[in-house]
Amino acid sequence: MKLDQLRAFIAVVETGSFRSAAEAIHKTQPAISASIRILEEQYGISLFDRDSYRPTLTSAGHAFFLQSKKLLSQAQQLDNLGHDLAQGTTTPLAICLSLMGLDSDCMGRIKAFQLHYPDISLDITTDHLYGVQERLIKNKCDIAIGPRYGLDDRHAFIELNKIQMITVVSPECFNTFNSNGTKIKPQQLYKLPQILVSNTAESATENGHRYILPTGKRWYVNDFQAKKTMLLHGLGWARMPKHTINSELDGGQLIPIEIENFTSQSQLPIFMIRMRHQTQSYQAKLFWEMMKNYSPVEE
Template sequence: MKLDQVRAFIAVVETGSFRSAADAIHKTQPSISAAVKTLEAQYGIQLFDRDSYRPTLTTEGKAFFLQSKKLMSQVQQLESLGHNLAQGTEAPLRLCFSQSCFSNELMTRLKSFQSSYPELSIDITTDHLYGVHENLQKDKSEVAIGPRYGLDDRHAFIELLRLEVVTVVTPELLTTLGHKGNRLKQAQLYSTAHILVNNSAINQSESGHRYLLPTGKRWYVNDYFAKKSLLLNSLGWARMPRYMVEAELASGALVTIDIENFMSHNQLPIFMIKLRHQTLSYQANLFWEAMKENALKLLP
């Protein structure tokens, strides 16, 4: 079996005909037909049912096609690595993290990966809400980590962990609301700013926020540092990943509240995400497989 034969076979499947395959990979139609027939003869199988107008994969052909795609993906990764090594440089691993995801659990996994591949350079950018998957679409990163905002059939994703999210205010602000306990009605918060991090996606008309009161004051900031600063100065209330406010909850600088008919507390799934059609680089594939292995270890 030769790689050119596999490329020819994949081209026929993806273009729908031998003639279109020839045009797509700049070969003659007879050479495409010969490549496929050679594969069939070598393994004693029939890859296409040629009785129909267009070549249709047989059961054996479908299985062969799936493995062929995996093989060519690995070949592309190896070629990319070879070119980088020949130039004396290796492209950095480009990651995009949601701003909410820098928990100790995820950082421990990242540190473990870095220890296993200390020679790799890593370029990490941050985004929020729909901006995370938009980062992938614009090829600013190869792998993203964040909540399931805006994901669809274009994406492949694996759950890595879950973040506990709580709703918090300062005791001072809670006192001004005229309430002694931590359970509030929605109307009691309408005059108090709900502090939110802006949706960073450029091409997204909606705010992207799922948990909002139907009415009331809202303030938007660009990052969680600003959000937390406003919270600690009693300028509003917000939902926050617990790990970001753990020390303040322990010291009493912030307290949790429970808002009636509102998602005040939940577990937020965090996913590793890539584009289905995109072949990962050698570096990104190493990262994907390492994180995937850690995720599988956590399954019951």
């Protein structure tokens, strides 16, 4: 019995299929099947009911799964401890934050955690759209915070809060629409670029954006700061997280617009996310629980 064989077995159980397990742990489907077969032959048991359409644990398989989880968790903890002892330091907790969700709620949660656990180091990166979940899948972060892009049964997640998305343009652009208080027709926007933040996921087969006009120009930038700068200079229109442009809205530098047959405004849930099959470190468990139970202190 090898740990890689146990990882393959656990991945099949937790993802629900051999194909999904292969994707989750970056193995080929034949390699996953071979690992399961070796385990079954070694102990003379059947781990899965072969008569079911999807992999279903036998009673022996269920018992084997429970102990496999414990053993793999202990092995992972021992491996983490060995690395920490060798380095003489505690491995930083890797957090990936979506560019869309960097509001006061998210910052308040992280600040509260850092104040409560000042000795835990955080390694924070940012990403966008499916790039956030890709970092989790590739084991480049322990926990992510962002919208529900690309989530499936491989992920464990809970909703933390909601952000407001709003469609805006500069006054310069708005004055060319002659809308007279009515909704803007999509045709009026075809010549004005829709500004979008690029999907950063390497494995993405599409751009990942849900709210785009089917016709018209599109310009892509790397982050929301660049997006806002282009909006302020009248170079296009865009949906923006409202918390990133509150001062510009108050000052009249950006104007909300309503577009026919388009989701001009919406509430976007923000989730805390981790991979189900990954063993969580002590630091990650502390972070997960504190973020989940966080409530802002009223002044």
